Amino acid sequence: MKRAYQEIAKSLMENNFNVSPLQVENRFKTLKRAYKNMMLYNRRNGRGKYICSYEQVTLVAKNNSVCSNMETPTTKTVQHNSRLEAQNVKIIENLQSCQRLLRNLITRMDSKNKNANYMQNGVLQVCMEMRDLQKEAYSRAEEQREKANAQRETRNSLLEEIVTLLKSEKNT
Numbered sequence: 001m002k003r004a005y006q007e008i009a010k011s012l013m014e015n016n017f018n019v020s021p022l023q024v025e026n027r028f029k030t031l032k033r034a035y036k037n038m039m040l041y042n043r044r045n046g047r048g049k050y051i052c053s054y055e056q057v058t059l060v061a062k063n064n065s066v067c068s069n070m071e072t073p074t075t076k077t078v079q080h081n082s083r084l085e086a087q088n089v090k091i092i093e094n095l096q097s098c099q100r101l102l103r104n105l106i107t108r109m110d111s112k113n114k115n116a117n118y119m120q121n122g123v124l125q126v127c128m129e130m131r132d133l134q135k136e137a138y139s140r141a142e143e144q145r146e147k148a149n150a151q152r153e154t155r156n157s158l159l160e161e162i163v164t165l166l167k168s169e170k171n172t
Helices: 002-014 021-043 055-062 075-171
Strands: none
Touching: 002 021
């Protein structure tokens, strides 16, 4: 591998890139680690897919077929990655739009719940007032019934006295 890193560094120097074989090795390790992390992350359920920018380069290197003409990702890879980036941006925008819609819906539902609770409390208050009025009316009716019973008893006793007086006058 050291020989491959030296060849890659030499090829890059020929193309006006000033890099050492150690830098090439470190970059390769970084790409390899990023690829492995991406693969681990993408295997987990319920997560969005990560995309490794230099996935094809790391795949070639992973298969131990490192060659000296592997300077940069191919234009096809770059186009593919830019398409994926654009798709990710659209997905993020869609998710943000959905999030805004959900917030608006939750806000509307909360206000409807508050209105419904307000109406329920209003109806409950009216029912309690009606119950109180009914209790008052019942107690007034009970008082009037007691007064009527007392007046009836008084009238009946007066009538009995009148009847007894009339009978006593008749007998005399």
